[in-house]
Amino acid sequence: MSKTAITPTRTENYPQWYQQVIIAADLAENSPVRGCMVIKPWGYALWELIQQDLDRRIKETGHVNAYFPLLIPVSFLEKEAQHVSGFAKECAVVTHHRLKADDQGKLIPDGELEEPFVIRPTSETIIGEMYAKWVQSYRDLPILIxxxxxxxxxxxxxxxxxxxxxxxxxxxxTAHATAQEAITETMTMLQVYHDFAKDFLAIPVIMGCKPITERFPGAQDTYTIEALMQDGKALQAGTSHFMGQNFAQASDIQFLNQQGEREYAWTTSWGVTTRLIGALIMSHSDDDGLVLPPAVAPHQIIILPIFRNAEEERLVLEYCENLKKTLVQQLFKENKLRVHIDKRDMRGGEKNWQWVKKGIPLRIEIGPRDIAQGTIMVARRDRAPQDKISMSQSELMAQCVSFLEQIQDGLLKKAQAHYANHIKNIHSLEEFEAFFGKEDNEQAQAPGFARCFIADKMEIADILKKYRVTQRCIPLNNNEYGRCIFTGQENAPIMLLAKAY
Amino acid sequence: MSKTAITPTRTENYPQWYQQVIIAADLAENSPVRGCMVIKPWGYALWELIQQDLDRRIKETGHVNAYFPLLIPVSFLEKEAQHVSGFAKECAVVTHHRLKADDQGKLIPDGELEEPFVIRPTSETIIGEMYAKWVQSYRDLPILIxxxxxxxxxxxxxxxxxxxxxxxxxxxxTAHATAQEAITETMTMLQVYHDFAKDFLAIPVIMGCKPITERFPGAQDTYTIEALMQDGKALQAGTSHFMGQNFAQASDIQFLNQQGEREYAWTTSWGVTTRLIGALIMSHSDDDGLVLPPAVAPHQIIILPIFRNAEEERLVLEYCENLKKTLVQQLFKENKLRVHIDKRDMRGGEKNWQWVKKGIPLRIEIGPRDIAQGTIMVARRDRAPQDKISMSQSELMAQCVSFLEQIQDGLLKKAQAHYANHIKNIHSLEEFEAFFGKEDNEQAQAPGFARCFIADKMEIADILKKYRVTQRCIPLNNNEYGRCIFTGQENAPIMLLAKAY
Structure with a gap:
């Protein structure tokens, strides 16, 4: 049995494997501040690439960036009843504005604030307050920030x-003059998230509408993209909310319409988070560590020079530098290739494994013998670590972008196949229990998605809780309705169910 | 007398002019959260361009990005005595982790934390805590984050x-194995800031060492870049700190050196802030509003289509789109030109003035008559608003990048000339008072920089306070020493003095 770089393997213990991949790729770690992580350089580089690509898509759909305060007065939060009940229990509260030494010289809070602030859990209320000032007439709409x-x-x-x-x-x-325009915006951004997840992260996602129990606090409708992880659990990868006029009323965002009448605006909000990096890890990585789709790889190609003495070092490094110069002129998805030479003084085998674990799509080894023979050894991260391809430099030049495209494409196809193999139509409670396990079965595996008629009612969440199953979404363009397997209600929509992160 | 777009003008009231430029260009505004601003899209676009260019320079000098927690346990802050006394009086303190409703239904803080946190005023202590874990041996150094x-x-x-x-x-x-390496890092980043300010923002700055009274709390040496605003006041535009081993000792960042002995690391920190946008405004803008160096202009060229009916609209917009397509292929400082067509339905004159006030380097007006005559009207932001140049499309293509270069270069030269005209060598208290005004003279103008022998001692700050003058820095490569004009001490260094922001 071949040894893997990550212990335990995915089949042995998926949650522990996940933690070990993060350690092995040096992506992040827990900080001494409860619940807050440190995103280490390799993990942050993933976030930077995600930001770059998604930011471009957000701007191409007509939005601009801005920045609003970190702190929110508690009174703002109170303005929307659903919203405050959704977030009050998990807020960091700022109550003082300085520290002073007590009698023992210990620092204690001082300068109590008249009104406490919370650190933003989300910014609807503070942004709404500003929009209310900025919007006077229909001419000021839409606001797309x-x-x-x-x-x-x-x-x-x-x-x-x-x-x-x-x-x-x-x-x-965003704020709009009509409900229809706001709904269109909500759906546009859902589609942007879908395309971004699929084309950039190679993660297939299902678009759908959240059931009422899973709505964002204060939203009229919440839409979601749902991904399926390798272990059969679902993960919410992004959300887009149609707020109706709820937040406009709470923040008093009113405008004069073309008829000269005062109306409340219609608002939306939508977001994705660093959670996407978790989704990325659990979509593609294997028992040797992280596997990165080339689009989101900080280095797409790593060059590993091999030498035993100073003369070889000079020769090999010069060759590598020239190779890199030529490679970075090529384009992958309209960006220049990202190529790095690892010159560190360190055992070749160890170095090679570090980059395997960090998920680099292509690894290239160059030694004096390769240079003499005019060959280059190339290893793909989507093949076994030992599986190396020998080729000439000109072959590499001709094929490296196509290799990267194959890897990007292959990862998406593999994830799509996994999804297709882990979705099942469920017609009865018996089938449901056969799929997800009986009530209170803590050991039950996560089998993937069930498609199932479920009434969109409050009580459903409680029933599902006993099975540790959640309603993920009502898929978009759902036209099927039938009898709810729990309540017997007719005309229940198709709901996607899963155990979930 | 010609009317200006901004009232009051700079000579009438500089501080109010500054506020009015920000309003006219729609850069930012105060928020309902005390002391926190909202950075509006046009202001944030400036920050995005600053980030992009500076981030490239930071990475080119070998650094990588990462992310550390927002919250810092109070006990961390206490570890460095200077540091805590520098920041304790201005900290937002988080004391609770949820809200609950009181008897009247009002939300109050709940869930008191065992140890309060502060929102980071700067991150030396939390980052030091992590570095202490990451650094074991000299092989783990340097850390460049x-x-x-x-x-x-x-x-x-x-x-x-x-x-x-x-x-x-x-x-x-950053953390280093030797003092020399950390000092070199400190100076490298100071130079990066200097070059960035000069080449990107067109702001000339002086590099120097802060006097002891102005050091960053906990630093062994603080270096600064100092800029001179149009009103003769200085502005600290960036700082780079050599910490010695102070923070390594506070956070216990130790490593085994090549001889196998335990040593404390040597650390640095360096930063620039959104304050740079203030410096940008006060370096170049005029009585008609913001003036942007092309490198930092979100749109470098604005195209203003002029038409009176649907047929003209079609004709003119098509011409404008084609013009834009051709223009964006050109390069300014290795980036594609940023060109925007303002299609809004709005009076031409008003539209034109909006873009003047927003500081766009080149404005291009296109109407049916221009198209018929084969001419384009071009206006430069560094000329009077009415001053328009008529040229053919091919002339525009040949010259537009050179126009932008002239504007970028011209703004820098103008700011350099302003600096050269507002720096004076001061040899005595009499000259000092003639330059800055007598003690307690609130009306005294800010005349610029004084170069002057000043002892680098604690008491100097108090003496200067009465004149509302501050020590900006001891310029780098200073080789002149002489008699302090206040204390009479010999061998005092040349100090740059100024009234300051």
Whole structure:
């Protein structure tokens, strides 16, 4: 049996494998601040690439970026009843504006604030307050603004990337003159997220509408993209909310319409977070560590020079530098190739494994013998680590972009096949229990998605809770209705069910 | 007398002019959260361009980005005595982790934390804590990490961009095996800031060492880039700190050196903030509003189509789209030209003035008559608003990049000339008072920089306070020493003095 770089393997223990991949790729770690992670350089480089590509898509759909305050007065939060009840239990509260030394010289809070602030768990209320000032007439609409920011929701049980008290995200907040325009915006951004997940992260996602129990606090409708992880659990990868006029009323965003009448605006918000990095890991990585789709690989090609003495070093490094210069002129998805030469003084085998674990799509080894023979050894991350292809430099030049395209494409196809193999139509409670396991079965595996008629009612969540199953979404363009397997109600929509992160 | 777009003008009231430029260009505004600003899309676009260019320079000098927690346990802050006394008086303190309704239904803080946190005013202590874990041996050094983040320092008197409670910045934090290497790093980043300010923002800055009274709390040496605003006041535009082993000792960052002995690391930190946007405004803008160096202009060229009916609209817009397509192929400083067509339905004159006030380097008007005559009307932001140049499309293509270069270059030269005209060698107290005014003269103008022998001692700050003058820095490569004009001490270094922001 071949040894893998990650212990335990995915089949042995998926949650522990996940933690070990993060350690092996040096992506992030827990900090001494409860629930807050440190995103290390390799993990942050993934976030930077995600930001770059998604930011371009957000701007191409007509949005601009801006920045709003980190702190939100508690009174703002109170303005929308659903919203405050959704977030009050997990807010970091700022109550003082300085520290002073007590009698023992210990620092204690001082300068109590008249009104406490919360660190933004999301920014609808503070942004709404500004929009109310900015919007007077229909001519001021739409407002199409996005913000890249940190937010904080005090979590008791955290997991790196998937659930942390502080996380990074983008939050779009738009205001419109008509309901229809706001709905169109909501769906446009859902589609942007879908395409981004598929084309950039190689993660297939299903678009759908959240059931009422899973709506964003204060939203009229919440739409989601749902991904399926390798272990059969679903993961919500992004959301887009149609707020109706709820937040416009709470923040008093009114405008004079073309008829000269005062109306409340219609608003939306939409966001994705650093959680996407968790989704990325659990979509593609294997028992040797991280596997990165080339689009999101900080280095797409790593060059590993091999030499035993100073003369060989000079020869090999010069060759590598020239190779790199030529490679970076090529384009992958309209960007110049990202190529890195690892010159560190370190055992070749160890070095090679480090880059395997970091998920680099193509590894190239160059030694004096290769140079003499005019060959280059290329290893693809989507093949076994030992599987190396010998080729000439001109063959490499001709094929490297196509290799990267094959890897990007192959990862998506593999994830799509996994999804197709883990979705099942369920017609009865018996089938449901055969799929997900009986009530209170803590050991039950996560089998993937079930498609099933479920009434969109409050009580459903409680029933499903006993099975540790959640309603993920009502897929878009659903035209099927039938009898709810739990309540017997007719005309229940098709709901996607799954155990989930 | 010609009317200007901004009232009051710079000579009438510089501080109010500054506020009015920000309003006219729609850069930012105060928020309902005390001391925190909202950076509006046009202002944030400036920050995005600053980030892009500076981030490239930071990476080219070998640094990588990462992200550390927003919150810092109070006990971390206490570890470095100077540091805590520098920041304790202006910290936002988080004491609770949820809200609950009181008897009247009002939300109050709940879930008191065992140990309070502060929102980072700067991240030396939390980052040091992580570095202590990451560094074991000299092989783990140097660590060269930068972070783009928001920070908070509770300010009582705030001004948009120049001094706000929350601001955006980058903070580099590096750790090294030797003092010399850390000093070299400190100076490298100072030079990066200098070059960035000069080449990108067209702001000439002086590099120097801060006097002891102006050091960053906990630093062994603080270096600064100092800029001179149009009103003769200095502005600190960036700082680079050599920490010695102070923070390594506070955070216990130790490593085994090549001889196998334990040593404390040597650390640095360096940062620039959204304050740079304030510096940008006060370096170049005029009585008609913002003036942007092309490198930092979100649109470098604005195309203003003029038409009176649907047929003209079709004709003119088609011409404008083609013109834009051709223009964006050209390069300015290795980036494609940023060109925008303003299609809004609005009076031409008003539209034109909006873009004047927003500081666009080149404005192009296109109407049916221009198309018929084969001419284009071009207006440069560094000329009078009415001053338009008529040229053919091919002339525009041949000259537009050179126009932008002239504007970028011209703004720098103008700012350099202003600096050269506002720096004076001062040899005595009499000359000092003739330059800055007598003690307690609140009306005294800011005349620029004085170069003057000043002892680098604690008491100097108090003496200068009466004149509302501050020590900006001891310029780099200073070889002149002489008699301090206040204390009479010999061998005092040349100090740059100024009234300052």
């Amino acid at each position: 996005n913000q890249w920011a940190n937010v904080m929701r005090w979590e008791m049980r955290t997991r790196l990337f998937l659930r942390t008290s502080e996380f990074l995200w983008q939050e779009g907040h | 930068n972070q783009w983040a928001n920070v908070m320092r509770w300010e009582m008197r705030t001004r948009l961009f120049l001094r706000t409670s929350e601001f955006l910045w980058q903070e580099g934090h």
